[in-house]
Amino acid sequence: MIMDLSKQVKIALDYIQSIDVSDIDDTSEAGRIFYEKFIPMAGEEETIYKIENLEVPSFEQTINIRIYRPSNEKELPVVIYFHGGWFNAGGLESHDRPLRKLANLSGAIIISVDYRLAPEYPFPTGLNDCYNALEWIILHAKMLGIDLKRLAIAGDSAGAALATVITRRAIQNNLNKILCQLLVYPVTDASLKTPSWQEFKDGPVLNYEGAVQAWNLYLPNIKEIENPDASPLYSDELSDMPSTLMIIAEYDPLRDEAILYAEKLQKSGVAVKQLLYKGMVHGFFQMGGIIDDGNRAIEETAQFLIQNFNK
Template structure:
């Protein structure tokens, strides 16, 4: 494994991160992601407005954060739903704030970030249901949100890409495009790249096993909506861009998903980021590839929003 000096510098830094006063290993994992994002994401771009609201459900509320880009009229904007990663057990507003700000400004779209319920407190299908319910609510309330309901796409990273994949098989006809960033779509963790990168960088197999165990109830172990590499029916899935990283244990799983989509006739583009590791989108302080990926996602979004496909 040949790592670039910048990646080596980042990985050395990650080894020094000590989560503050973790209550247990789960709390430690959540705080580690927050600390990593805070320290490595780089300067946050200003956006025009950030709003926070709660979508009422029968027994709970779903928090969402709305990012409105600089220099855009509020009315009839395109929109991107963002579903965050963190192994289904971690992540939230602050871990992804820097990336989402960049995406809002570069795409010129309103970005709606869903703070879905996390496992193990809320195992599958809680996060998927929150994602689906939030998107349906956005479509129903598009006018009051200043959004064009016919110009909505979805972006998900890692575990969020698994949720996005499942979402788009259910309500993809309402979405103009989908972007999946290093998707976590298989619970088996038995691919060649998992063998190569069992102990990292960034992810390790033991952490993955524990995360999936907390996320996936026994009775859901064959459910394609929980394990998207098992999905066969992609007829609702919109045009998709998959972003993969070279030194990522999830690389082969992402390739397998893209192969499955291609075989099902999905309009798919695959972008391979050489030298990159899992989670590189949080490393904008040192990696220019973060801006390259944002630029690529924005170009893809613009093309699909314009094409009227």
């Protein structure tokens, strides 16, 4: 396919192409450092009222969360956010700048969860960390100053897969009402058989070979490929899911599985707003310092949150 790439997208892709981690022998570590080097593409750090780092329990140890507080108001709405990175990279720093902006624009507390990563911690460890974090946040809502009647779950890429599975699990367990979910170019299908995976098998940003490696690290048991907790597209229990915003990039191998998941939610009676960003590549949500549509996606996400929080 001939891609009509804007000047801004070309600059971002050239920047990614220039990242060199060839001196790092450990492939997992190299991949994580490579991904962390995306951070400057998000632009400058926005000032925010308060940021707090906490440790929360998960399976007889602790994981880190970062709380972005946009003001000193009490009983603020809250968004629990799970970062992308193919289940094996990313963390609190990789998404710090977009989340500062999202908190400021939405007026909501954003809580970023630093779940454990593959291959050291394959499926379902990271997923269970995310659910444990949700349980802890709900239990400590008063201390955190959040309004549990205005709770949203969000994530990008692999983090969006975690987000929607956590939302479904919370509903099934009657844990707390989830007002809405925000899914940014979500991973939904481990089979990698959609047409967009063939169309963009060589990229940009993601490629088929890297996807196979990522799924093998996260999901070493081949029998789990159609497990809906790993591949949300295979879930048939979606009718109670909340209002959903789906952000999709046109030139992204994940495009079609995101669209298929949006359609499946809609067929289950879920209100879904799809935003297809023409000419965009995977990861553009984190590239607002270079790509204007990265900031626009954060702004439209904030507007969706405000609309749902004010119903």
